[in-house]
Amino acid sequence: MQTLEAFNLVHFWALVLAFAILIYGLLDGFDLGVGILFGFNADPVQRDQMMQTIEPVWDGNETWLVVVGTVLFAAFPAAYAIFLSAFYLPVVILLGALILRGVSMEFRGRSGRLRGLWSGCFSGGSLVATFVQGTAIGALVEGIDISNGEYAGGAWDWLSPFALLGGFGLVAGYALLGAGWLVLKTRGGVREWSYRWLPRLMVLTVACVLASFIWTLMGSMDISHRWADSPEWVMVPLVLVVLGAGGIALSVRQRRDRLAYPMAALIFIAAFCAFIFSFWPWILPGDLRFDQAAAPPASLQFLFYGAGLVVLPVVLIYTVGVYWIFRGKSRPIDP
Numbered sequence: 001m002q003t004l005e006a007f008n009l010v011h012f013w014a015l016v017l018a019f020a021i022l023i024y025g026l027l028d029g030f031d032l033g034v035g036i037l038f039g040f041n042a043d044p045v046q047r048d049q050m051m052q053t054i055e056p057v058w059d060g061n062e063t064w065l066v067v068v069g070t071v072l073f074a075a076f077p078a079a080y081a082i083f084l085s086a087f088y089l090p091v092v093i094l095l096g097a098l099i100l101r102g103v104s105m106e107f108r109g110r111s112g113r114l115r116g117l118w119s120g121c122f123s124g125g126s127l128v129a130t131f132v133q134g135t136a137i138g139a140l141v142e143g144i145d146i147s148n149g150e151y152a153g154g155a156w157d158w159l160s161p162f163a164l165l166g167g168f169g170l171v172a173g174y175a176l177l178g179a180g181w182l183v184l185k186t187r188g189g190v191r192e193w194s195y196r197w198l199p200r201l202m203v204l205t206v207a208c209v210l211a212s213f214i215w216t217l218m219g220s221m222d223i224s225h226r227w228a229d230s231p232e233w234v235m236v237p238l239v240l241v242v243l244g245a246g247g248i249a250l251s252v253r254q255r256r257d258r259l260a261y262p263m264a265a266l267i268f269i270a271a272f273c274a275f276i277f278s279f280w281p282w283i284l285p286g287d288l289r290f291d292q293a294a295a296p297p298a299s300l301q302f303l304f305y306g307a308g309l310v311v312l313p314v315v316l317i318y319t320v321g322v323y324w325i326f327r328g329k330s331r332p333i334d335p
Contacts, residue, residue, distance in 0.1 A: 009300040013075035014283070014290045016312065020071060022272055024064035026177070026265050027319070031058045033178020035101060035126025036171060037197065038119070046190045047119065049330065051105070053185040056326045058105070060319055062098065067315060074303050078149065079283045079293035085151035086144045090132045090158055097132065101125030130174045131167040135159065138166020141216075141275065146287045162215060169208030173268055176201040176248075180261030183251070185330050195252055198260055202248045202267075209241055209271055233277040240270035 031054040038050055072080045084091065104121035111118050135158055142162045145153035179201055182194035213234070247263030250256065279285045283293050294300060 009297065009304060010291050010294045012304065012308070013071060013294070013300060014281075016308070017068065017071045017075070018276060020064050020067040022269065023319075024061070024068055025268060025272065027057070027064060028061040029174045029268065030054075030177035030181040030261070031061055032126045032130045033174035033176065034181060035123055035178070036130060036175045037178050037182070037194075039123030039127070040197075041190075041193060043189070046193065049186055049190045049332070050182060051108075051122075052330050053182060055105070057322055059102070060322050063315055063319075065098075067312070070307070074307070075295055075300060076283055076290065076293040077295055079288055082144075082146060082149075082151050082284060082288065086153060087136050087139070087158055089155055090136045094129055094132045094136075097125040097129035101129065127171065130171050134167035134170025135163040136166075137170065137275075138163035138212075141166070141279075141285065143286055144284065146284065162212075165208065165212060165215065169205065169212060172201055172204040172208055173264075173271070176205045176264045177261065177268065180248075180264040183257050183260045187329055187332060191257070195255070198248055198252050202245055202264075205267060206241060206245050209267070213238075213274075230277075234274060237270040237274035237277075240273075241267050244270065 034050055034054050038047060041047055041050065072083070100121050104118040104125060108115055108118035108122060139158035139160060139162075142160060144151065145157065176198070179194045179197045183191055183198065186194070244263045244266035247259055247266065251259035251263060281289045281291070283290045295303070
């Protein structure tokens, strides 16, 4: 009975980890995407409107990154130790970029002559944070060098060609989410400007997804046999990507503001599901399974009663509440 309970808790925390990563990508993804697009818009009034759409929610969105780190540390400590050893530099760069981005958002609104500097820091921090996340994901998919339960690679092994493709792909994907969010939340010039970006970003995102898929099939990553044995694991996400792209095209053509972001999110969800289906039950693909990386059963049970039944519901309720309160279009800013 105890073994069964431990087995169920491992799966519970694996599900929580996957859910937290997905929610972080969908929520912080669009506000990082807004930051990326911010650098391509020179109109000061439109920039203020773009900033206004994420100011009520950006810090709450990043809470889910804390949840991801906490669950990984507490529930899967072996994977946490290897992951940090392999990705120490990208994690430091990511945190630095997120801190710079948050500080620049506050200082920009209170700055005069240095407003341009803080605007650049906001956009640059968003771009760097996104790119680093994508390269880390790409390196993780490609596989990391592990020996005797420890990371055995170098400090720069995460910068491979496939990882760089992952970085560019996530930049395009987050920018697509950001454009969909701006269409949903704004009126006037920003809305039309975002509509012009949507088809370009959709094509770029889908191209990166397909390039990653083809690279994986033709490369040395040992998951093609899983795709051959269960082709639905790949075909279903690819169909969802096509549906998402078609939905974005329909949104642009008919100016359906409420359709763009959900369809961009559908592309993101499809890519995420393809990743999960391809590597389950490995938490570090090919090297460490969830059950091997899990904490002792007593720790998982303690974590369940504390974080699982109290902290996670509170964070989820807070997130839903904030988005409900700030629903609808943002108020226009007078030039």
